[in-house]
Amino acid sequence: MSREILTVVETVSNEKGLNPEDIFEAIEQALVVSTKKKVYTEQPEVAIRVAIDRKTGDYDTYRYWTVVADEDHEMPACQLAISDLDENEWKIGDIKEEQIESIEFGRIAATQAKQVIIQKIREAERALVADAFEARVGELITGEVKKQSRDGYIIDLGDNAEGYLAKDQTLPREMLRPKSRVTSILYQVNRDGRGSQLLLSRTNKDMLVALMTKEVPEISEGIIEIRDVARLPGLRAKISVKTNDHRIDPVGACIGMRGTRIQAVQQELDGERIDVVVWSDDPAQYIISALEPADVSSLVLDEDTKTADIIFATNDQLARAIGSQGQNVRLASDLTGYKLNMMLESEYQERQQSQLEAVIELFYERLEVDRDLAQALAEIGFESIEEVAYVPAETFYDIDGLDDDAIAMIQERAKEAVIADELAKQQNVKEPSAELLALEGMTTAVAYKLAERDIITLDDLAEQAVFDIEDIEGLDADSAGQLIMNARKSWFE
Structure with missing residues (x-):
């Protein structure tokens, strides 16, 4: 033995x-x-x-x-x-x-x-296969379709190696037949003993990067950098590029003479339309480039919340920016990392006016100043009670007729309001909804009184009877009834 x-x-x-x-x-x-x-x-x-x-x-x-x-x-x-x-x-x-x-x-x-x-x-x-392919993650790999299963395809890569291309990693409407050749990106090597080992994809963003690198020598040589990629696989993609040589146009180099380079990539991706845009470290300029071919009229950026209001002069430009089924704006948002709010100039002006009026009403109610002063505070840029309370006194000097005593009084009231709000939060006082605050005929003071009675939303108010709320300070039977009717309008609209 x-x-x-x-x-x-x-x-x-x-x-x-x-x-x-x-x-x-x-x-x-x-x-x-x-x-x-x-x-x-x-x-x-x-x-x-x-x-x-x-x-x-x-x-x-x-x-x-x-x-x-x-x-x-x-x-x-x-x-x-x-x-x-x-x-x-x-x-x-x-x-x-x-x-x-x-x-x-x-x-x-x-x-x-x-x-x-x-x-x-x-x-x-x-282990041998993993060792051979681990360094090739992110590379294009061409193989022959060996077998089709219910969920994907087994791809023969040669040298006793097989890759797995899942159905959800193929392009829409793409049907691969046995013996056909297919190019994919190797995006993961699975060393575990279970499941497919070499995982392939045709929808991965790296697939587009690898194809562009293959077709554009300036990219492979490092003269042009690919900075960001956004894809709707098989439909449309955006890719942002940056040149390290100011003599070279990065977009023109990627597209090629008569579009030959970009067309080769599109053909491999089943006709996926590819937009090449210039990357910029200026977020506003980057967003404008990403929204091409639309012409942006103006842009308001908030870098803290990563949002941007994009304003267009005409409906045509707005429609072009949004794109078919929202593809253009979705890709631009993904590419830049910003949430993009699209609107016409008229809509933007209406919103600005509405916000201005809300701020004026807030200052009028909470600071107990007349409407002219409340409007003046809003027009010089104040947007919150906190700002009024804690900015330097010199900020108010642009308002005619205010002396130091008046400024001190306004800031003292603002500080009291801020402290009151903080105490209210600590006591779990409920906040009225934005819709309730914006209701026609509603004042901030009444809205907060309603919230104390668990009347938070328009529906809450619409369900009330006049005698339920007419005893609130600032209301009587007529005004209470009118508020309830205004709240009920939303039920019939």
């Missing part, structure tokens, strides 16, 4: 290219399993060790126990309590071992060894 073991090790090692040590370990593991099945059928938890002499093929079998504390002695078949041993000779964690009779390396053990060896062969082959 010892010679048979050596023969198995030598044969499998030569045929499969496995390390002989791995095969010896597989046979030892198989003998352990067979020993348990044959000798210790009633005690599957016993601990067995088999040691094969690597030179002669002879092997010995041992049963062993782990020394544990008394309170941990739960498995007598493979554990020994420290109190049952000489504590001068043994300590917790030691292994007590005794040799037992070895079984023959017969049919059962050989079958077990074969299964373990096959598994190790698979693991070794997967």
